[in-house]
Amino acid sequence: MKEKERMEEQEGRLERLGISLANWSEKWFPDAYIFAAIAVVIISVIALFMGRTPVEIGVDFGTHYWDLIPFTMQMAFIIITGYVVASSKPIHKLIVKLAGIPKSPKTAVAFVAFFSMTTSLISWGFSLVFSGILIKEISNRLDGVDYRAMGAAGFLGLGSVWALGLSSSAALLMATKASIPPELYEISGTISMSQTIFTWQNLVMIVVLISLSVWIAYVSAPNKDKAKTAEMAGIDYRSKGTSEKKKATRPGEWLEYSPILTILLVAVGMIYIVKVIAETGPIAALNLNNYNFMLLMLGLLLHWTPRNFLNSVSSSVPAIGGVLIQFPLYAGIFGILMNSGLNDILVKFFLSISTENTFPLIAGIYSAVLGLFLPSGGGKWIVEAPYLLEAAKELNVSMAWIVQVYNASEALPNMVNPFFMLPLLGVLGVKAKDLAGYSILQLIFHVPVVLFLVWILAKTAPYVTPFFE
Structure with a gap:
C-alpha cells in the first residue's frame, strides 16, 4: 500500500512540475524566428570585434543569404510529403483503428508517445500530422485524457529520435553532395547513410530513448479525475464533415477527379526509383x-486523384512558412561565420578543451545549447558542421559519429522551442504553451541519457575516411 502511495506521490509531483514549467514557458518563450534573428545579431557583433567592418558583414550576410535555397525547398518538401501521406484516406483509416486500442487516459498518452516516435523515424513531417490525427481520434473515443499531456506526447518524436531516422536533415545532407556547401565539402566530403543512421549504435539510441519517453509519458499523465480535457479547454475534435464535392461537375474537372494521371505519374516515378x-x-x-521523391509518389498513390492530392498539399502549406523564412537567415549566419574567421577560432577552441575521448560529449552539449537559438536540424547543422567536423578530423574522431552526436543532441531543445511544433499545433488547434510543460518534463530526463549515450557509444564508432567524389 505504501509503495502505491509513493508512486502516486511521484506522479503527482511530475504533473505539478509540468504545469509550472508550462506557465513559465508561456511567459518567456518568443517565436522561433526571433531566436534566429538574435543569432544573426550576435554573430555580427562578434564579427565586428574580430575586425570585420559593417559593410563586410553586410556583404557576407547578403552574398550567402540564398545559398540554402535548394536545401530549404528540400526541407519544405519533407513537411509537405509527410503531411500528404499522413492525411490520406488509407492512413486515416489505420489511425482510426489504432485510436480504439487505448482504454485508459495514461495508456492513451503513452500510446501516442510511442507512435509519435516510431513514425518520426520515417519522416518528422509525417509524424506530426499522424500524431495530431491520432490524438483527435482518441479524444473522440476516450474520456478523461489530458489534452496537454497527449499533445506533448504527440510531439515527442521531434524532441527525441526523429533525427536518428530516415528524415535526418544532417545525415541526408551529408549524403547529398549537391546540398553540401563547397567550403564544408572540402572538409568532410560525403558521408553515407550506412555510416550514420544505419549503424547498430544508432539503433541502441533509438530503443533507449523510445523506452524512456514512453515510460515518462505514462507516469506523468494525469488520471481521469485530474485531467484537463480538450472539451474543458473549449477545443472540439469532433469531425465537422465537409461539403467538398467528390466528383467532377463539368468537363474541365474530369481529370482532377480521375486516377488516370496519378497512375501514369507514379508509374513514371517508379521507373526512376527502381533504376536508382x-x-x-x-x-x-x-x-x-x-x-522526398519517394514520399511524393507514395502520397500521390494514396490520395488516388489529383484533386484529393492537391487539397492535401494546400492544407500543408501553412506549416512550411517558418522553414521558408528562417533558412536563409541560417545561410547568412554561415557566410558571416566563415568569412570572419570565427570558424577557425571555434575549431581551435574545441581542440583546446577536447580530447578524442571527450569531444563527442562536448559536441553534444554544444549542439543542444545552440539549438535553443537556432531551432532547425538542417539549418543549424550548416552553421555547426564546419568547425565540429574540422575539430573531429584533427582529434581523429569519426566524423560520421559526430553527425550522429549532432542528430541525438540537437533534438533536445525542440522540447522547449515552438518552431517544430507548428504543424502539430495547427492540426490540434492548440498553442505551444499547452504542450511545453510536459515537453520540458521529458527534457529533464532526456539530457543526461542522451549525453551519456553519445559519449559511451563513441568508443565503438569506427573512424570514417571522407569520400570525395
Missing part, C-alpha cells in the same frame, strides 16, 4: 532528393 536503387543500392539511393 538497382544502380546504387537502397542505402546509397537514400539522399534528400530521392527520399
